[in-house]
Amino acid sequence: SQQGEEDPQALSIQEGENATMNCSYKTSINNLQWYRQNSGRGLVHLILIRSNEREKHSGRLRVTLDTSKKSSSLLITASRAADTASYFCATADSGYSTLTFGKGTMLLVSP
Amino acid sequence: GAGVSQSPSNKVTEKGKDVELRCDPISGHTALYWYRQSLGQGLEFLIYFQGNSAPDKSGLPSDRFSAERTGGSVSTLTIQRTQQEDSAVYLCASSPQFRGTEAFFGQGTRLTVV
Numbered sequence: 001s002q003q004g005e006e007d008p009q010a011l012s013i014q015e016g017e018n019a020t021m022n023c024s025y026k027t028s029i030n031n032l033q034w035y036r037q038n039s040g041r042g043l044v045h046l047i048l049i050r051s052n053e054r055e056k057h058s059g060r061l062r063v064t065l066d067t068s069k070k071s072s073s074l075l076i077t078a079s080r081a082a083d084t085a086s087y088f089c090a091t092a093d094s095g096y097s098t099l100t101f102g103k104g105t106m107l108l109v110s111p
Numbered sequence: 112g113a114g115v116s117q118s119p120s121n122k123v124t125e126k127g128k129d130v131e132l133r134c135d136p137i138s139g140h141t142a143l144y145w146y147r148q149s150l151g152q153g154l155e156f157l158i159y160f161q162g163n164s165a166p167d168k169s170g171l172p173s174d175r176f177s178a179e180r181t182g183g184s185v186s187t188l189t190i191q192r193t194q195q196e197d198s199a200v201y202l203c204a205s206s207p208q209f210r211g212t213e214a215f216f217g218q219g220t221r222l223t224v225v
């Protein structure tokens with residue numbers, strides 16, 4: 001079953017703009033992770049935020065987590081054409097018994 | 112190795128045939144997962160191995176699917192009597208510790224059943 005649900009399903013922006021993707025989940029988590037997938041093949045881990053953290057940064061990426069709303073957002077600043085990919089959130093439950101992925105947001109960055 | 116390696120990259124098989132998909136995880140990683148991704152969809156969990164513990168097979172869709180992990184390293188996912196709905200990309204991932212930590216993915220095997 002799906003735990004994380006990303007929103008929007010697809011996002012189209014121009015280079016230089018910021019891209020924001022959201023993820024909602026249903027049950028208690030230990031951490032939430034964001035992954036990127038190019039061309040429908042392997043996923044690459046981007047960032048992990050623990051349940052006791054509210055915000056995390058990595059380069060042009062900013063992730064927030066609101067456990068009271070069971071939601072997270074991924075912000076990519078100053079986007080580039082090379083950021084074009086699908087982005088997935090994944091949640092690890094509090095007992096570390098599952099790592100569940102959402103359906104992803106497809107981001108298109110046009111030059 | 113440097114990363115998770117999966118073979119073959121692509122596999123076309125006839126309906127009813129058996130297929131074996133292989134995954135070589137990163138050396139030293141104790142956790143190994145198999146996921147399936149249908150076109151334009153999210154990742155569907157199939158099976159999880161952790162060290163010498165009994166695997167979590169709760170995601171296997173039918174008894175035609177099985178997987179093993181030999182010597183705590185290489186894993187093989189076997190699909191018997193393939194059906195057209197089995198067509199998907201099969202992704203393997205490994206983690207240095209346990210489920211829920213950062214997962215490192217292979218490039219996947221694209222299976223097409225004709």
